[in-house]
Structures are given as C-alpha cells and as structure tokens.
Amino acid sequence: MKKRFILLGLYSCFGFCQSTDEQQLKDIYQQALTNSECYSWLDHLTNTIGGRLTGSANAQKAVDYTQSELQKLGLDRVYLQEVMVPHWERGAKETAYIEISKKKISVPVCALGMSVATPEKGILAEVIEVHSIKELETLGTEKIKGKIVFFNRPMENALIEPMEAYRGAGDQRGSGPREASKYGAIGVIVRSLSLRLDDFPHTGATRYGDIPKTQYIPGAAISTKGAELLSKSLKVNPHLKFFLKQSCKKYEDVLSYNVIGEIKGTEHPEKIMVVGGHLDSWDLGTGAQDDGAGVVQSMEVLRLFKILNYKPKNTIRAVLFMNEENGVRGGNKYNEQAQANKENHIFALESDSGGFTPRGFTIDADDTSLAKIQGWKPLFEPYQLHLFMKGHSGSDVEPLKSDRIVKVGLKPDTQRYFDYHHAANDTFEAVNKRELELGAAAMASLMYLMDQYGID
Amino acid sequence: MKKRFILLGLYSCFGFCQSTDEQQLKDIYQQALTNSECYSWLDHLTNTIGGRLTGSANAQKAVDYTQSELQKLGLDRVYLQEVMVPHWERGAKETAYIEISKKKISVPVCALGMSVATPEKGILAEVIEVHSIKELETLGTEKIKGKIVFFNRPMENALIEPMEAYRGAGDQRGSGPREASKYGAIGVIVRSLSLRLDDFPHTGATRYGDIPKTQYIPGAAISTKGAELLSKSLKVNPHLKFFLKQSCKKYEDVLSYNVIGEIKGTEHPEKIMVVGGHLDSWDLGTGAQDDGAGVVQSMEVLRLFKILNYKPKNTIRAVLFMNEENGVRGGNKYNEQAQANKENHIFALESDSGGFTPRGFTIDADDTSLAKIQGWKPLFEPYQLHLFMKGHSGSDVEPLKSDRIVKVGLKPDTQRYFDYHHAANDTFEAVNKRELELGAAAMASLMYLMDQYGID
Structure with a gap:
C-alpha cells in the first residue's frame, strides 16, 4: 500500500488516478480470482439450502446463513431489516x-x-x-x-x-x-x-x-x-x-428480512453506497443464476475490501434483498427505511442478471455522472469490460430515492441466462466459478472508483 | 438487395460503406439467429458420430458427413484433400x-x-x-x-x-x-x-x-x-x-482427408479466402467445443452467404482440417497443396477456441491490415464484439503461406473453455445454440468485410 501513496503524489488525478487505481483494480482481481469465498457461499445457498421462495423455510435459512457469513467478515455492523412478505406456495x-x-x-x-x-x-x-x-x-x-x-x-x-x-x-x-x-x-x-x-x-x-x-x-x-x-x-x-x-395457494403475509452488512465510511460515514442482489428465488431450481450469484458477489465485494484492507471514504452496505421475485417488498422496505432515517444514498449497484462473464454496467444516472463512469472505461479494458451504457439498474435498488443517486446494474453476458431463468435447471452447476468471481471483481472495482471519485 | 445498391451510390466508402455494410451484417445476424443449421450439424457430429480421433472410424464418418452436408448447400465445388495422418489409439x-x-x-x-x-x-x-x-x-x-x-x-x-x-x-x-x-x-x-x-x-x-x-x-x-x-x-x-x-498405441499412418467446400469468386476467383475449424477431436468427449463448434460455424458461413445470395468477389473456401490435435497434418497439407498449385491466399479465419459468445478477433497481420480491420469495430459494436487485437490465428491456418495474407482467429469468451477442453465433458450440452450462432455470424461478417475491402 505504501508504494501506492508515493505514486499518488506523482500523478494528477482528473477523474481517476491512473497508476493508483490500476493497481487497486489489479489487487481486487487478483484476490477475487485466487482467494474468493463467493463460489462456496453459492454452493451452500443452492445445494445445502436450495430454492428460496419468499416466505418459505428455505428463505429464512438463507437469511440466517448469509447473516452468519457476513458476521465472520469483521464488518462494522451486520443486521436484519424486517419486512412483511407474500407467502405463496406451489x-x-x-x-x-x-x-x-x-x-x-x-x-x-x-x-x-x-x-x-x-x-x-x-x-x-x-x-x-x-x-x-x-x-x-x-x-x-x-x-x-x-x-x-x-x-x-x-x-x-x-x-x-x-x-x-x-x-x-x-x-x-x-x-x-x-x-x-x-x-x-x-x-x-x-x-x-x-x-x-x-x-x-x-x-x-x-x-x-x-x-x-x-x-x-x-x-x-x-x-x-x-x-x-x-x-x-x-x-x-x-x-x-x-x-x-x-x-398453488397464497397465504397470509409473513415476516421476513433483508440482510445487511456494513463497512463504515472513514470520511463521509453519512454517505451510503449499496451493493446488492436478492436472496429469494423461485422454487423450481435452486436460484443459482437468479440470484444466488448476485447475493454472493455482493458479499464478496465487502470481503474483498476487508482482505485488501481498503477503508472506504463512504459507508458501504451489502444489502441482500428479500422478495424480488414476487413483490419487491425488500427493495421497497429498504427505501422506506432510508427515507424514514433520512439516509443519504449516493450509489447503488445491483447484480441480478446472472453470474456469467461480466461485460460492463447499465447505468441509471444523469448525464454528468454517466460520463464520469464512462470515463473509467480504460481502467476496465484489461478486464474485458466494454459496455457502459445508460440503462436499468435492478428491481431492488430501483425504488431507492435520494437527492442525487447513481444506480447501476452489473451487465454480464446473458446469451444463455434465459436457458435457466426461473426454471428447474437454475442450479449450482449452471454457474462457473471464474465467471462469478470476475463479476464480483468488476463490482468491487466500480464500488472502489465510486467511493474515490463518485458524484460530488 | 436492390435497395442496398441504391444506397451504395449515396455514400462514399472510406474503409467501409456504413449503411450497406450495416445492413449486410444485420442480415447475416438475423439469418444466423433465426435460421441456422450449425447447431443441428453439431448435434450430429457429437451425438450421432461422437469423438473423432484422427485416424479413427469416427473421423472418417465426420469426413463423409460434412462432405455430404456441404454438397447440399449448392456450392460451386465440394471436395476432399488427401492427407496421411497419425493413428494413435487409447x-x-x-x-x-x-x-x-x-x-x-x-x-x-x-x-x-x-x-x-x-x-x-x-x-x-x-x-x-x-x-x-x-x-x-x-x-x-x-x-x-x-x-x-x-x-x-x-x-x-x-x-x-x-x-x-x-x-x-x-x-x-x-x-x-x-x-x-x-x-x-x-x-x-x-x-x-x-x-x-x-x-x-x-x-x-x-x-x-x-x-x-x-x-x-x-x-x-x-x-x-x-x-x-x-x-x-x-x-x-x-x-x-x-x-x-x-x-495406448501408435499404429501406421493412415489416409484421411481435409473437407473443402468452395464458392467461386465473381471478380477475383484466383484470390482465395479460407474459413475453417478442425474435424478431428480427442476421444474422451465428443469434441463439441473443440472443435465441432469451429467446423459447423465455418460451414454456416458458406450457408449464410448462399441463403443471403451473397456472391463474393473472391473465392471463399470452408476448410475442415483433419488432425489438428496430434499433428496438424491437415493444416500442413493444405498449405503444401496451395504452394504446389500456386494458389493466392489473401485471408484465413479459424475458429478453434470454442463456441462461446464471440468477443472479437485475434489478428495476425501487418500493421496496415490490422488497422484496417480495427477500423471496422463500429460495425461490430451493435453485436458486442470489442476485441480486435494482434494475436494468434489458429493452428490449422498458421502454416498457410502467401505473398500477403491476413490470418485471424475468432475470439470467443473462454472463461469456461478449459472446463471442457480435451475432457470427457466436452459434449454437445456444453455448447449453447445462440452463442454458437453468434460466433458464426461474427465470422461471416468479417469474411464479408474482408471480401469487400480486404488487403490492398
């Protein structure tokens, strides 16, 4: 890390600091590809727990499991956010x-x-x-x-x-x-x-x-x-x-949870950046691509920051949303609470398009912020991310309102996504370890850059 | 087609003719994604024939099958090229x-x-x-x-x-x-x-x-x-x-074949462009990614030109090479014959990195030709191909010598390629139909552009 701070003095930073940031992204990718946990978390979520239909016993097991795994990461805070969710059974x-x-x-x-x-x-x-x-x-x-x-x-x-x-x-x-x-x-x-x-x-x-x-x-x-x-x-x-x-039958709503892990910001703890996916899945398969992948990638982002000893300026939260598939109650509740607590969210990144090789990001932002993110393309070039286009972020972060907020969706290759989507073959085997890790690294890289240079 | 020729008059062509070429690529992709044969050819090669080890009975079946399928396309010429190959058995x-x-x-x-x-x-x-x-x-x-x-x-x-x-x-x-x-x-x-x-x-x-x-x-x-x-x-x-x-044991060399299908050029029949993959595979799986994919994509390129009624200026050959895996005898023989016949090869494109989503091309060419191909990037942008870098083409076309020749390799996503490469799980199921078709379309698009504006 020391070497990096020395280099920092030699370069002017317009939009990003080439050598420092290049090195930080390199470190992120290196760790993600050689020392990740996300694939074994996904193994547990899918093979040990299984399909995680909102309101089911499995969904609760997924809440308990991810909470406990987040607690092992040495974060500043891990907690559950209550949310009443629909309970439908096949x-x-x-x-x-x-x-x-x-x-x-x-x-x-x-x-x-x-x-x-x-x-x-x-x-x-x-x-x-x-x-x-x-x-x-x-x-x-x-x-x-x-x-x-x-x-x-x-x-x-x-x-x-x-x-x-x-x-x-x-x-x-x-x-x-x-x-x-x-x-x-x-x-x-x-x-x-x-x-x-x-x-x-x-x-x-x-x-x-x-x-x-x-x-x-x-x-x-x-x-x-x-x-x-x-x-x-x-x-x-x-x-x-x-x-x-x-x-099939719809029952009374039941109590469930969003699972949240947090690293407190060192400079602007009041500014919040979210990275997330959704914990619930359909019941036919075991929800590996949709959206076990996004859940474990979001957890991995926090884990990467911890093992790299990166101390973010802003508060970074991994939010594992409940009930994206049939209600988006988790996403809506998260926003409601953010409003009630007058929280200042500046950034939200969701991974809910599968765990395939990442190709870039879809960006929901004003033109200034869009241009700023697009300015980081050269940093992502070595990792073969090329798509930085205006677009939809993710169903769970979409409800999130704030004065100024940039919302982004990870954009993986989706050519075979709908072979598995919501079907019985959406299982662990459908996800490739490297592709999953590359997605987590891309997400961590963007979180890092937003944390360093994000919207003013 | 008529509309296109009218448009042609309205635009100057520097390196490429925007609207004509955009439309041609659109037609190629449209046909490839809705009306292809490559996936069912691959089904036959892998599931009906199986692994195609050089010198085996299956390799001969693959020669017969692809020759017969090429004959159905209404090409100008389909023929076999004799080549003595090693015969090793497990x-x-x-x-x-x-x-x-x-x-x-x-x-x-x-x-x-x-x-x-x-x-x-x-x-x-x-x-x-x-x-x-x-x-x-x-x-x-x-x-x-x-x-x-x-x-x-x-x-x-x-x-x-x-x-x-x-x-x-x-x-x-x-x-x-x-x-x-x-x-x-x-x-x-x-x-x-x-x-x-x-x-x-x-x-x-x-x-x-x-x-x-x-x-x-x-x-x-x-x-x-x-x-x-x-x-x-x-x-x-x-x-x-x-x-x-x-x-395992090595036996005497046996007679085998490269399979060749050809569309004669309308303006420069003496100038030859090759598109190819290799027919042989290892014996543990059924050689779907390596290299059934490349074989059927190369056949599909010719098929697309036929159904789009595209009449190339130069002669276009699909060459299905024998014995890439343990000898490259097919590639070497093809070059030998080209020299003996004083053929003028101007371009060769090989697909031998799997049938996953195409990301671009690796280009073995002098700087002028490299820059020319890189100038076509905007045409490939809508199809999400971004990588146009100097690099290795393919083992079968590498031996090909000519006064001036550009050699290119299709560059698909290879993050999961080595999960299957040379192993028992390299079977039909490992290949996704759309990804295979997108590769064939990318190859046909580059062949088209090279035919129109290629070297010089």
Missing part, C-alpha cells in the same frame, strides 16, 4: 395434457408465481391461441369466454440482447391471466420465456392487479417445446382440449 | 492409484495423446513432484532416475485470459515426458490443464521429439483434484508410490 406438482379425441398428450407446465389454483379436479377446455394482449380485444368475449387462452409469442431470437427479448415478451406472463379474465377466459397458458426449445417450464410472477378476486383465473407456463406442440396441434385440431391442474 | 481405460503403505487410492487419469503404453502390468514407482521442466535440470538424474515425475504447475487463475494461462502451463504436457526421460524417469504424470478443481482428466498431445524410441516413457494427465491429492499426500508421505497402467 403445492403439488402441476399436471397438464392436450386432449385430442380422447388421446392425452402430457406437456410440461408449472404454475405462474402468485397464480390461483385450478378447481381441485382441474380445468378442461378448448384453447384459443393468441400472440399479444391486444389480440384479446380483437377476439372479444364471444370467442374467449369459457376457454383457456394460450399466449404463444416467443422471445425474439434475432435480438442480440436476450434481456430485450425477455422484456418484449414478458407482458404475456405478467398480465396475461388478468387481461384474459376480463374476456371470460377460465385459464391461461403462457409460452415459457426462454430462447431455447426444451422441456423446462419457466415460472415467474403474474399480477392480477385490481380485478376482483372472484375473477382471478389460473395461469401456468408451458415449456417452449410444449408450446410448439400445442400450437401445431391446434392448427390440425382447433377444437382440441387442454387440461390443467394446479394447487 | 486402448483400454487407464488405471492409476496412489499407494501408501499398501492402501490404494484411485485417481482419475488418462493417457496423453501420442504417449506410449506402460508395460502390461503397469508401472509402480516413487514420485517426484516438480513445477517446471527447468526444475528437472536442478534435480538431475540422481533424484529422478527410476521415478515417476509429477508436473504440478497449475494454470494461473489470476490471469484474465485463460488462453494465456493455458499457454503458460502447456509445456509440462507437451514436453514433460520427453524431458523427464532424459533424466531416467520411467513415467510422467501431468496436472490437467484446467482452471477448475474437478475429477476430469484432460488429455492432449505430448511430443517425444527426437529422443530415441527406446527412451519414450508413458505420460498421463491426472485430474486437478487428483493432482491436489497427490501433492498433499507427497508432503506427508514423500516415499509413497504411484501406479499407472495404460495401453
């Missing part, structure tokens, strides 16, 4: 089949998160295939009433950014059941949000919004191969029937 | 164990490619652990004679570029048995060239060079976990013994 495994003149062909489905159950004996009805919510209006009640609406608009393969393809198709899952209900549908089947053709159904939250509870209809996702089969079958047999049975 | 599965006071602990090993067998009953000897070939000299015959030399220098995790880490450790495998033999060792165990700790031994060629055949000693790779165990055991029991049995 119940027994769903069943579904296509029925064509008494022949039944099973297809892989799963209930959408927060969906209601079917009646106990299931629903059996004709299917109407649509490709958009708008199409419901065109078809009208006459053609929809009593049927199962099948949303089958695929994610667009031709888009280079899978995230864009996801957002382009996501309304079918989020709003499909609510909107189809308005036209008298008795259930909804949604093509899984994935760019692959395979047998995995992908869950994810649906929102009934403000329609009366009596009008809630069950929604399920069908695997992409199942969707192709159903669509082809409908072309030949437009009057085929579809059977769906699911027994 | 034989029965290898066995190895650590013996500590009569207790035997099995460890995963595999013979290095081209290695000789052990005597039929195996070898059992004390082990001497080293970390470099230089260390052999320091130790000398006295300490090495009669022992098994264990090369245990890991690939360097702290390096950002796994390829660099691979090259940094590769001499142990390539030269370890040859060099250890000079000091009287009776066998060599090499730590697998992988950045992961796991149970897969990774094979790869070793070279005895010009030492007498009577001095060839057997070489095997041990899994990284096995290497850790052996190293730890040696610290406690320096006189433990290691048992190795392998029955």
